[in-house]
Amino acid sequence: MLPTGSKSCFASLKLLLTGFSAMETVYSDMDTSSCDYSFTHTDDEDSRSSLHPASPASSCGKPPASPAELQQKKRRRGRARNEATVHVVKKNRRLKANDRERNRMHNLNDALDALRSVLPAFPDDTKLTKIETLRFAHNYIWALSETIRIADQRQNKSRDPPLLLSGLSCMGDAPSPGSDSCSWPSGASSSSSSPSYCNSDPGSPAAMDDFGYLQTDVVYSYRNFVPGIY
DNA sequence: TAGGCCATCTGGTCCT
């Protein structure tokens, strides 16, 4: 008995986990085609100087420079031009990298939005922050898998025990905002794994008998999957 | 006004 949308939730996660590379490829292709690198640097000064060299012969009646001096001046001009070119190339690379980084973060945000869209929406339309979205998704998936596990257990038993969702034990004692760890039942006896972002692994969540949450709570109490909210 | 969240830039590191 899976809440509707779980399929798309998995799909979204798959997108989150695997879709990046494909998307990035597309975006990176777009990058290079849409980038506006407005570098206006030309070697004007250099070319000007080469067009109008301060020819000693034409000025002030100074003695004409020796070939060695001319060679040295030429080398100096070449070095300056080289440094300018290197600077421009570096700046160009940096801007391209910035653009890629921006796109990368946009892709990440798009994926987070996609993830938000398949998570149960909050009645008050509060947009989850990034960290909340990830934690919510993590707990939500974990609770859904618990639901499946419990449903399987239930099928295996001849008698129908009350349908419980042990995973929702996180509901009552959600950590405070900013807390990196979630409170999980200790001394639990089930075999499922807990959300891995929890710093302290709670071991396994409690068996369904230990907690009194109905399975429908998975659907209707989803807000409690977000540690730190409410 | 302080604190949280976010976008962006940036330099470093790793990988292909």
Added chain:
DNA sequence: AGGACCAGATGGCCTA
């Protein structure tokens, strides 16, 4: 060499 990824820095915006 170039791209992806990452983490730190910075500044803007919003809210209690």
